[in-house]
Amino acid sequence: MRELKRLTLLCGHYGSGKTNIAVNIAAELKKQGGNVAIADLDIVNPYFRAKDSVEEFKKLGIRLICSEYANTNLDIPALPQEMYAVTDDRTLKVVLDIGGDDRGALVLGRLAPAITAENDYEMLMVVNCFRPLTRDAESTIEVMREIETAGKIKFTGLVNNSNLGAETTEADVLSSVSYAENVSELSGLPIFMTTVEKSLFERLSPKIENLFPLDLQRYIFTPQGDNQ
């Protein structure tokens, strides 16, 4: 994995895979040592939260900063009490999982002044060309601009997470490369990494630069126990 700044912010269209990637980046960061936290600042979606991996975090020694109401029936846009640790405790390396679209990115507005003042962050846009509302570079850039406006922080890079869930093939990922390059060219942002499900990693890593394997929460798309 490329070297990361103190803060890694993951934003994108909902369903683009932000949480899945945040969880995996946090796990990889922890392997490199130091104090690592994952901050779940999602106020949009009450499901599929970083908290789903709470046991793995405990095992790995990753601190989870997350609303106590995540994954409960209390469906309100709640933020964690400890959210200011993200900007106040500079000994922490933090992966921030931001809610989908511009509505989710509103949360960043509060943290943006401190984050930009410290200036030790990557603001990454997670993209998937197989999602219906971000099929091409133009529509992806539209979502990106909406998020930047709401979050008051400019993107610094892209994460190409193009996939079709459990049916993703090597060819699907390869076919997404030109899409990611188009987004990169139109936005002027580098492709920070391309993410693939772990089983596809070995075959694709010689073909795609900065490829990152996703191991945790691989089965997030379908209900537990379902292997169709």
Place this chain on the structure above:
Amino acid sequence: MADKVLMKGNEAIAEAAIIAGCRHYFGYPITPQTEIAAYMAKKMPKIGGTFLQAESEIAAINMVYGVASAGRRVMTSSSSPGISLKSEGLSYLAGADLPALVVNVQRGGPGLGGIQPSQSDYFQATRGGGHGDYRMIVLAPSSVQEMAELTVKGFELADKYRMTSMILADGTMGQMMEPVSLDLEVAPAPEKPWATTGTKMKRKHNIINSLFLTPDELERYNFERYDRYKKIEESEALYEEYLTDDAEICIAAFGIASRVSRNAIDEARKIGIKVGMIRPVTLWPFPSAPFKKALKTVKTFISVELSMGQMIEDVRLSTDCKVPVILCNRVGGVIPSPDEVFECIKNAAENGGVE
């Protein structure tokens, strides 16, 4: 690039509705179906359609009544507590013989309940919910692909029979993501000479109404409507069978419960238990025929449900209670695990269905 896209079940419903020619959506947000409204809000203005977030579920269903009266394809969506609010409107739609599509992405109940998946609105969907003698065509998808396909089917059947179709999904179906092909076939909407589209001084005006001044007239409309329902029961029941040919134990399950059950059946077959499944795709009309046919080999039925046992009544009615029907269920937003269903199958095999 693959011709499929990765969609949430809720998004698949919304996109399929647009493909089916629906240009009018009225709703009010509620988890776990809010993505339907969000998708419509984004798309409808771009294609000259209407997206309107009403002041309540009650307002939304009455707006549906208005557009349906004008003969256009129209839909609303909600989750369990919101469907209760819409129930008066559902009865009025039935009383006025209006076609519409209503989506219920169920959550745990009763009351405000929770936001996790449930199937406990089966009675409400298949037995009414609103007042009076009426039925709705109830479609139960078990994949994101079916969320799309049955939405199209729902519009077609609604128009064909001038009645409401309901998609009865659950929180898992709404939230899960799967690859979908949106290459959907849509039959053109039929002529609607009864619609209130303006007489242009060329015909007698049409009236959309559910009030009748004499009991005899109201009775006649009820009889006519039930003649239509009978035709639907005879011709529109849909189901899928899985390994039923030699089955001695047969699971009845729809939606998410059928997916969990399929895994349990595969495990049970590995240890030699002859078990299969009938998956109703239409919950009304309920597919009674495959259940009657299954009685040739089946000694025990197991109804796997995310409710306290609602569809189980239709399984018993379809089989005239000739063999035991066992309930295997979880409620409150909990999904039964394949292991739990497997244990239930094993018990039925060992004890012959005695609870």
